[in-house]
Amino acid sequence: MPMRYFISFIIFFLLWVIWSGQFDFFHLSLGVISCVLVISISHDLLFQRKNFQKKDITETARFIKYIPWLLYQIVLANIHVAKLALHPRMNDLIDPHIIRFKTKLRKDMSLVTFANSITLTPGTITILIRDGYYFVHAIDMKVAEDLPGEMEERVCHVFMEDSDG
Amino acid sequence: MSILTVVLNIVVIVLISFGVFFFATGTVGFLRFPDFYSRMQATGKCDTLGVVLSCTGVALYALHDGLSLGNILVSLKIMFIAVFWFLGGPTATHALLNSAFKSGILPWTKDGKAIIEWPPK
Numbered sequence: 001m002p003m004r005y006f007i008s009f010i011i012f013f014l015l016w017v018i019w020s021g022q023f024d025f026f027h028l029s030l031g032v033i034s035c036v037l038v039i040s041i042s043h044d045l046l047f048q049r050k051n052f053q054k055k056d057i058t059e060t061a062r063f064i065k066y067i068p069w070l071l072y073q074i075v076l077a078n079i080h081v082a083k084l085a086l087h088p089r090m091n092d093l094i095d096p097h098i099i100r101f102k103t104k105l106r107k108d109m110s111l112v113t114f115a116n117s118i119t120l121t122p123g124t125i126t127i128l129i130r131d132g133y134y135f136v137h138a139i140d141m142k143v144a145e146d147l148p149g150e151m152e153e154r155v156c157h158v159f160m161e162d163s164d165g
Numbered sequence: 166m167s168i169l170t171v172v173l174n175i176v177v178i179v180l181i182s183f184g185v186f187f188f189a190t191g192t193v194g195f196l197r198f199p200d201f202y203s204r205m206q207a208t209g210k211c212d213t214l215g216v217v218l219s220c221t222g223v224a225l226y227a228l229h230d231g232l233s234l235g236n237i238l239v240s241l242k243i244m245f246i247a248v249f250w251f252l253g254g255p256t257a258t259h260a261l262l263n264s265a266f267k268s269g270i271l272p273w274t275k276d277g278k279a280i281i282e283w284p285p286k
Binding site: 085115 | 186187190191194196197199200202203205206207208209211213214217229235238242244251252254255258259262265266267272273274275278280281282284
């Protein structure tokens, strides 16, 4: 049995236990049945590669390291937007635009992570990804200056774009 | 009331107050910003931090009767609300703006250029 089935099963079952909170035989066996059912349908979503590799662990570890940095950026940018929203001269300060920039990311997973990270940090929303171009709505030039910049580098690093294309 | 409960209550009050502040800011921004796109910025975004702060506060408050298994499960579930908000919130905001863009709504700008290349040459 491939390793990735086993690991997905453990993750799913852990979530089941957290949500059900019942530890008798009946509820746990229901959990086992539904986890097996879900994995048999959608086992290829969690781990994209055919075989479970060491890369998956590195990727997960790097992704977990990426989250605190993202949270910090969210707090910084959120305070910036809160300041804009409450500023008396708000109309002079904002300068909204849709900006278009080219990305070097190729994998689906990193494109989605980067797009969601852009949308999570306040002041910027990804509108469209087309042919390697991102269309991003930015509320002012200050938040736009940070794009693509460091965030793209970090997403690139997390999903190891350089090592396997 | 032990000293630990007092400290916990203070932390909870601070977290939830900041959460409410960011929610309120989002609503103020929604009313003040000029067009659809920037309004979605305010509502879709300030909520991110608002949800995380309030959920952390409520999750901590769920623990204030003591660390029993039931309490820990409840606060874990509350933290998962924040996690799913992180996944679902940006996706919903993106879907709304994407369909607005596709149906031809152009953003309000000062210089009249809706789409600009980045980085500027």
